Amino acid sequence: MSANQPESIVGGKSYTAVAINCAAKAGEWIKSKMGSITQLDTKYSMHDLVTEVDKGAERMIRNLIGTHFPEHSFLGEEGVEPGPEASAKALQDLSEAEYLWIVDPVDGTTNYVHGFPFYSVSIALAHRGQVIVGVVYDPSRDELFVAERGKGAYVHGRKMQVSSEGALNQSLLATGFPADQHVALPANMKGIQALAPKVRNLRIAGSAALHLAYVASGRLSGFWEYNLNAWDIAAGSLLVEESGGRMSDITGSTYDLAVRNVTASNGLIHEELLEELHSAANT
């Protein structure tokens, strides 16, 4: 962190320490509840699930953050009405916030409900719209991915580095099947159809935040998805950037919190990936 960036110690606890603590505590609780869910509801569409665990985990994180930093603002998935318009508006309403915590308590709820062990807790802190802390925790593998702006990104205390593939034909990419079936899903299907024959392989594992953590750690060469929310991307974006990767929107514009159509990569394949997605979108 540079000299003119905010002091990250308040009341003896750094922002990053609080983010890690929240992710670890919530993650442990989420994992302990696996297989014993009593409330399963749908939100925006039949693909968009929510359980009492999503809501309970968000409450837990919100309370913990509020205890340490009562003056900070909070944006969590479960506190926002379902659907892309409501998400975009909730973010817009908080655009003046000095410190904004952006939280997805369970990213990959469908996996969680089915017992497929690929889901995460995603916690970011933005200072005047710029992400300064990003934590993604995978309870199934007990992997904690942490980044602080200007200080690098780490997993298990090891510094992360994006992968070195220089071309799509050597790359392992990931994407997602978005909940919005009308615009985002068809758009993503075009990208999948165009890219599948041109890359080493594709993965669609069901947690955008973890996909981004995997780009950061070099396990994936790149990732793209349409119509994600700030809480899916914010923490992972800093992991990618601090690991030497590149974040942008799907047209190549600089990433910011309002970006919903996202592209992440090791940097080396970024332009090629954007070109393929651009020509797929125009087919």
Ligand code: IPD
């Ligand atoms: C979902 C996951 C999934 C992505 C969906 C997201 P949720 O988040 O990130 O990978 O494909 O678009 O909505 O609903 O499990 O928090």
Ligand code: CA
């Ligand atoms: Ca999510």
Ligand code: CA
């Ligand atoms: Ca979620």
